[in-house]
Amino acid sequence: DARVTQTPRDKVTEMGQEVTMRCQPILGHNTVFWYRQTMMQGLELLAYFRNRAPLDDSGMPKDRFSAEMPDATLATLKIQPSEPRDSAVYFCASAIQGAGDTQYFGPGTRLTVL
Amino acid sequence: KQEVTQIPAALSVPEGENLVLNCSFTDSAIYNLQWFRQDPGKGLTSLLLIQSSQREQTSGRLNASLDKSSGRSTLYIAASQPGDSATYLCAVGSSKAAGNKLTFGGGTRVLVKP
Numbered sequence: 001d002a003r004v005t006q007t008p009r010d011k012v013t014e015m016g017q018e019v020t021m022r023c024q025p026i027l028g029h030n031t032v033f034w035y036r037q038t039m040m041q042g043l044e045l046l047a048y049f050r051n052r053a054p055l056d057d058s059g060m061p062k063d064r065f066s067a068e069m070p071d072a073t074l075a076t077l078k079i080q081p082s083e084p085r086d087s088a089v090y091f092c093a094s095a096i097q098g099a100g101d102t103q104y105f106g107p108g109t110r111l112t113v114l
Numbered sequence: 115k116q117e118v119t120q121i122p123a124a125l126s127v128p129e130g131e132n133l134v135l136n137c138s139f140t141d142s143a144i145y146n147l148q149w150f151r152q153d154p155g156k157g158l159t160s161l162l163l164i165q166s167s168q169r170e171q172t173s174g175r176l177n178a179s180l181d182k183s184s185g186r187s188t189l190y191i192a193a194s195q196p197g198d199s200a201t202y203l204c205a206v207g208s209s210k211a212a213g214n215k216l217t218f219g220g221g222t223r224v225l226v227k228p
Contacts (some may be wrong), residue, residue, distance in 0.1 A: 031214075043203070043218040056215065091157060101207065101214045103145060105158040 002026045003107035007091050012112045014091065019079040021109045023092030024073055031104060033076045033093040034060075034067055043091075050097060082113045116141045118206050120219035128227050133191040135222050137204030142182045143215050149178050149189050151200045152221070158203065162189070171173040194226045 013019055022040045025032050033048040047057035052069040060067065064083070069075045079086055089110050093103040119131040127133060137147070146165050150158040162171045164187070170179045176194040176198045191198055201223045203217040 033216075042220050043205075043216075045215055045217075048215065093158075095214070097214070102148065102160050102163045103205075103214075103216060104160060105150075108156040 002092050004089075006090055006109050008091070008105040008109060009107060010110045010112075012114065014114050015083055016081045017113075018078065018114075019086075019111060020091055021077045021092075021111070023033050023075040023077075023094075023106055025075065025092070025094030027073070029094035029096050029104075030093045031097045032069060033095075034077050034107075035091040035093065036057055036088045037091060037108070038088045043111055046077070046090075062111055079111075082111075085112045087111055087113050116144075116206055116208065116217045118217050118219035120202075120222050123220065124223040124225075126225040126227060127194055129194060129196060131194055131226075133194050133226075134187075135191075135202050135204075135224070137153065137187040137189070139185045139187075139206045139217075141163060141206075142185055143209070144182065147178075147180055147210050148205045148216065149176075149187075150203040150206065150227050151206065152198055152203060153200050155199060156196055161202075168180050187220040194224075196226050196228050199224055199226050219220060 007022045022023045031050045034046040037043045046059045047067040053083045089108045091108045095103045119138045149161045156181045164171045164180045178188045180187045201221045203221045204219040207214040
């Protein structure tokens with residue numbers, strides 16, 4: 001049963017600390033998305049990659065957020081330095097472009113910045 | 115900029131009643147539309163995806179329709195069960211060239227009472 005996996009599932013940190021979230025897309029999926037969910041803003045797209053190349057990161061605060069895909073099996077989202085307003089659930093999703101394009105979501109990382 | 119609205123924000127029905135969930139969007143130039151289910155504290159589960167060329171999709175008790183010209187989609191769930199209690203999210207996909215970025219509605223929280 002192929003799934004998107006994310007680590008850690010929960011992260012509590014203090015303001016100013018670096019946070020790294022990891023995502024393993026479904027094997028064979030060539031498109032990876034990062035979303036953020038908050039009560040106030042709902043689900044928002046932060047960035048996405050196709051074939052490991054960044055296509056759009058306009059949803060991310062550039063000064064503190066960075067997203068990478070070191071290889072086809074790993075995507076990372078880093079926040080440095082973290083701030084209390086970054087507290088949210090961060091979801092990763094993967095899809096096969098052109099083959100239905102259904103996006104499959106991971107379980108999310110719940111981030112709390114104190 | 116695409117805007118997606120889901121009304122009502124919450125819905126409570128007795129078991130056995132049919133559910134009708136509405137989604138509206140402002141820009142009819144969509145690539146596809148996807149309905150998701152989200153259980154509390156969990157990730158998103160894809161229910162149905164309708165391509166822009168399609169009018170509806172069906173899966174078991176679920177049926178989703180799409181009317182691009184009026185900017186609307188409706189998710190029907192027949193003979194609701196307590197296990198259908200969850201938040202249902204509608205997401206509109208942008209053009210294929212743009213990587214099918216999803217814009218989400220705020221969701222409809224459904225409670226099915228036994």
